[in-house]
Amino acid sequence: MAIDKPNSSDADDRQLFVELLNENHSRLFGFIYTHVLNLADAEDLFQQVAMVLWTKFDQFERGTEFGSWAMRVADFTIKNFMRGRRRSKVYFSDEVVQRIVDHQTVAPEGQVAQRADALRGCLKKLQATDFKLLEKCYGAESRIKDIARAEGRTAGALYTALSRIRRVLLACIERTLKAEASS
Incomplete structure (x- = not known):
């Protein structure tokens, strides 16, 4: 059985796709990770997205x-x-996710990378108990009500704590970006 040599336009398309995907890898992966906050899920989703992008290229x-x-x-x-x-x-x-999508599709790649760097730095500055709570809620397969029970809290109290932590992270990110812009 003879294998047809791909024509040059197919090879050109593959090359262009690879270049464009590589150029946007950090931005795209960061966007995915922002939503799932779990490295394994983000990696799986990135692979799925790459496959869809290729099939619809x-x-x-x-x-x-x-x-x-x-x-x-x-x-x-x-x-x-x-x-x-x-x-x-x-x-x-869905509304928050859509706002993130709208922001990130118009934000320059450098700005997204700066915010991701700032987030990483701010996560390191969190109190250990707050960081562990984020890991439990966003990084594990447990349900909020199960985590709340294990923590000796109500689900409502846990949601309130998560909201407070997100506000702390947002304020830290904004301070970090403002300090970088003025230096």
Whole structure:
């Protein structure tokens, strides 16, 4: 059985796709990780998104922003993933997710990377108990009510604590970015 040699346009498409995906890897992976806060899930979702992007690459309009297109594809993939797991974990509401998508599809890649770096730094500054709580709620397969019971809290108290931690992280990120901008 003879194997046909790919024509040059197929090879060119593959090369272009690989280049565009590599250029947007950090931005896209950061976007996915922001939603799932679990490295293994983020890696799996990135692979799924990459496959969808490749299968739909013929629909990508050359000359437009590949990163924005990839983020929209990632958004749909993440939403499908979240629907399947919504009952067992805490996730952002669809409205919050959409605001993140809207912001990140128009934000320059450097700005997204700066915010991700700031978030990493701010996570390191969290109190150990707050960081452990984030890991339990966003990084494990446990349900909030089970975590609350193990912590000796109500689910409502746990949601309140998570909201407080997110506000602390947001304030830290904004301070960090403001300090970097003024230096």
